[in-house]
Amino acid sequence: xxxxxxxxxxxxxxxxxxxxxxxxxxxxxxxxxxxxxxxxxxxxxxxxxxxxxxxxxxxxxxxxxxxxxxxxxxxxxxxxxxxxxxxxxxxxxxxx
Numbered sequence: 710x711x712x713x714x715x716x717x718x719x720x721x722x723x724x725x726x727x728x729x730x731x732x733x734x735x736x737x738x739x740x741x742x743x744x745x746x747x748x749x750x751x752x753x754x755x756x757x758x759x760x761x762x763x764x765x766x767x768x769x770x771x772x773x774x775x776x777x778x779x780x781x782x783x784x785x786x787x788x789x790x791x792x793x794x795x796x797x798x799x800x801x802x803x804x805x
Contacts (some may be wrong), residue, residue, distance in 0.1 A: 712781075717748055755779050 721729065729745065736743035736754070743754040758779040765772040 718749055 721793050745760045754777055754793050758777050761776050763774040
């Protein structure tokens with residue numbers, strides 16, 4: 710099934726956001742894949758992702774974005790993607 714383009718924003722409470730950041734930081738430090746559910750779609754951020762911080766200002770409004778970018782290999786089908794997730798997530802606890 711082809712992947713559809715999408716661009717969305719999801720808001721979280723402060724405690725939900727902090728919990729996600731803690732899980733993400735743990736995965737980054739351990740060089741593990743980071744699984745996250747966003748608007749009903751499960752994503753797996755690979756260990757080789759690129760991280761950057763973006764700051765925007767417009768009038769009295771400011772925005773700070775922590776961005777994570779990665780490329781999904783074209784040859785990776787659903788079965789291979791599942792295997793890659795297992796390899797990248799070994800040793801992780803099941804609490805998410």
